[in-house]
Amino acid sequence: SVPEVEAAVASAVRALTGFDRAMVYRFHEDDHGEVVAEDRLPGLSPYLGHHFPASDIPPQARQIYARTASRYIPDVDEGDVAVIGSPRMAGAGLDLSKVALRSVSPFHLEYMRNMNTAASVSFAMTDRGRLTRLVSCTSENPQWLSPARRRSCELVVLQAKLQVAAAEQISRLSDTVSRESLRARLRAAMENASNIAEGLASSGADLLELCLADGAAVCVDGQYRSIGAAAAEDAVRRLADDIRTRLSPGVPWSTNRLPQSVADSLNAAGCLFVTLASPDDFVVWFRQDRPQQLRWLGDPYIHSTGSINPRKSFDTWMQEISGSSAPWTEATLEAAQLVAYDVEDAQLSRAQAKLAHLGLHDALTGLPNRRHLTSAMAAMLAEATPTNPVAAIFIDLNYFKEVNDNYGHEAGDCVLREAARRIAEATRARADMVGRPDIWDPPAGRLGGDEFVAVLPGTDSGGATLVADRIRQSLLTPIVITPDLALSISAAIGVAVATEPEEPEHLLRRADIAMYEDKRLHRRPDPSEL
Template sequence: MADDQVNLSNCDTEPIHIPGQIQSHGFLVVVDAEQQIQFCSDNIEQFLSVSAAELIQKPLHFLESEIGYSLKPNFIADQLNLAKDAKKFDQFNPFAFNLAGVPYHLIIGLSGGYHLLEFEPVAATAPMDIEKVIGHTLFEILGKRVLQDLLDDTATQIRGITGYDRVMVYRFAEDGHGEVVSEARKDDLPAWLGLHYPASDIPKQARELYKLKLTRLIADVNTTPSRILSSGTDPEPLNLTNSQLRAVSPIHIQYLKNMGVSSSFSISLIYQNELWGLIACHHSSPKFIDYKSRQSARLIGQILSSALEYRQNDKIQQEQEEFIYHSKQLFSHLKENDNIEAALTSNSSTILDIVKASGAILVYNNKITRLGVTPNDVQLSGLILWVQKNIARSLYHNVSISAVYPPAWFYKDIASGMMVCVLSKEIKEYIIWFKPEIIQTVNWAGNPNKSFEPQEDGMKQISPRNSFEVWKQTVTGTSADWTTEEIKSAMNLKEEIIYIINAKASALRLLNEKLTLAYEELDAFSYTISHDLKNPLAVIKSYAQLLERDKSLGQQGKDFLKRISDRADKMNVMISEVLNYSRVGRLDIVYKSVDIAVMVKDIIADLKLLYASPDLHISTGEMPNLHGDRTMILQVFSNLISNAVKYSQQSRPSIIHIEGEVNAEETCYSVRDNGLGIVAEDHPKLFELFNRLDNAKDIEGSGVGLAIVKRIISKHQGRIWVESNLGAGSVFYVAFRHPTPAHP
């Protein structure tokens, strides 16, 4: 790509795999499936007595005759055929031969449907036992147990093999920028250990190529690259991803020149199929290392990659084991404890232990539980509101909350990093972990912001940094990263919580279904038994009345018969009440607007006639209408008001007051009296069937009325409760919810 084509608009997508040029220390010939030459580098005349134009569209044996390899005819074609049959080229590369008395390597590669034939000189260096050197190097490297020692020794060994002035181990961060984490160098060179380089120094497309091509040599930044000539039969540019000689981006060439580097060589380090980093070699003068030496260096890189993976996996395994231990403890607590909140926060293992966090909160069941070091309640209130509005995915994490939620800047010292596990977005339940701020001073190799130079067309062309003096930057408001293992641990916990919640909900639903069925069966049984008891009671009373007419019966016998008749009447009343109670369970609600003022007025009139006492005073306040079943609501108010009158007869005067109040969600009525009152411990038993209070045994009643009231209120999805103290009267409250769209 020409220099004037590289500008601000396309630098990050510069197609460096199709530069249309090669480095000039070797030459390139490209043949198609029929072994016809379709591409050729224009510098071939420097190596052979034929031009690129003369070779284009010639058969491969024409090239072989020009090379003049007399020992074995068709030697290149034979290599191609063997490699194609094996479907790989490594075991056939390189093929060594002499060209005009100079040793060369032929390296075969693929480019789509083409074969790349790259010819490089063999390095004119003193011969060495490369296998012995590599064996010793690997022995030294793999003997290191500590990661930093491993990296340091690798840099030293690679420098010994290649002879470069400086060898660095360069590690990539998640955002693409890199850091020199180890180096071996000449004594007179400045140290670059610990320096950071922006992601734009090695842009994304270059990093992708490093994953595919594990070694990369730039022999001399000061030479002019050689163009690749094409037959023109293929409109697509030649892909040089697998090429050894691929030319270098002019931006990178200038970048190296600005660093004072004339030659570079890199070896890719791969971890879990991703680019972990590079072994980067720099030299102040042109330097060529041949294919075999590069392959040896590649082997060292692969061994180091495996060692990195082994040590990293060992570290991950230790972290995993710790998280798994605490997760198992939590899972056990969840299964054994019906209280989800207590299971997650109140045992030796809590949600704080399944990640490396300094604080955590559980937002569950309309309550916030805090663990460790967290923002205060006011700060959490704002943060949770932001989470509710902005976090949609099941797991969210970042290392700088304040970058997305600015108010978090004020508590970055305790919560710069945040991970959110969404248990339920609908009911706003979350687990949130926090990590504190880690203040870092990052040493950049020069100002990381590249400068731009204006061009005649008004665009800006990137100008690689000229200065690599240390440029310090203080990074604040950022926490340690959330590791892959922490994220997995949080996700596993969420899945277990959801499973347990669903399991408990299913069990509760099944229990409710069984209770409903049992309740219905008991209801039907009660109705049947109560109904069937009425006939025998009627017979008992009839016989008692007949016996009372017997003239020979003494007074004591007559008293006994009178008591039998009274008890039969009382039993009949109780059976009628039970029938009413059962009937409530079977009846459907017919929703209507009920005029409570008229209803209560009629009830009061009947009670005043019944009791006819001058000491009875019944008053009313506001009487808002209710929405429900008129017959059932009549039972509610009849029971409550008659009870208030009945249990306040001993007071002089007996004062009853009824009134209603409307709020946003419901209409609440109160029935107040100044009667006997109820001790606090009896309040929970008031609404049970056949329950009679000790201080009301002498007052007539069946013990069923309040149970009927409770059942009617529940059927209306309302509430009933009491406030009372012994000797201080009682206030009964009933609350009915406002109509819903289902009951207009």
């Protein structure tokens, strides 16, 4: 693991150098350092777990470490030796960044004296040009290291750097596998739920774990849901209104220290926010306050004027920190962005499914339309035999035009929707009895206008007549349009049965003819207001 590598390199480098103390600094995002590993002589005060301000290693020193593997000071009091330039170099610059014998800043020498250090050697670990760790050795007495010994230490530190990189890569890969598993569950939840926001909420534990959050809130397609330790909806929406005006869709924004007034209203110290494709849609994660205590070697805020001044005190100084959450890492920002992508994919899939459904179903009643109906009938009729007949029941609502003329098209639509529901319900029972899993549900469709068809495989003329009578009786029950209006309607119904393969249109035509015969024999009065 990374901590094991850090501890091992501290011990190995101190053994090679013979210095009194070897420490491994790990640098945080704000460039302040933390001693994460230490090997020292007995009797020396421990520095493990202490923090150093970023100013202890100023930017110009960091730039040097980015270009050279080590820096060595054998004796703090040895003094400088002037560089004598050739006359031919008059006025030319001389870059000593990679020179091992390069003189040291007097400020750093004073820093070492204040720390009671006579000799030091440091080895850098960098990642893409940024100083991430520093192996630093100190001694209270001057200490000489041969170039070969320094080179050996550099190789040890390089090996440690590679092992740290490998361990971190393994950790990232493990996190990626876990993240993809969480995303898969979230995608499945969004697919199976009635709406996307409900799907995310139903898998809320996964949504929180994905970004290591205490709470979350989602707003998708106008649906709002909260998960875990989330604030009231109005407070979250105020935060969303304030943040999303500054963001592009799918671009995460985060902070681990919200303004106090905002933090109080949200009961959270940090948040991670990502907008979605719609201007009003968003996902936000919350983290609560994480009080912590930092041990500094000296007060980091003394003489923090921005100029380079060596510190004089290295006594332990305790700092209590509150009002901030754990910082959001690049991995959590990436996870939030992936959630945004997944939500938008789910929205697109739903839109495509809706379009596909509209292409095969009647928009008003939700029943299969003529295209869907005839396609399904073709498959059934291809298997029609005397022992496996296919029945078609043609239903035409009587006097439907008068409903529209007398009560308006809204009343007519209400009649059609309720008639479709009753027809589907009456035919569904017969389909269940047949036990055919290939029959779509419901086994009825709307041809257009006031005409409906029910198709029942495995049903002879007797069974189809029973279903037709059930449909006829169900339609006679008054349909409530408004609290003050209910209409009683009737229907003409025709039945045709195929005992051998035939075209769907041919079977429908025979059922249509039977329907007109029924209309002639069982003419009903106009719809009556009840």
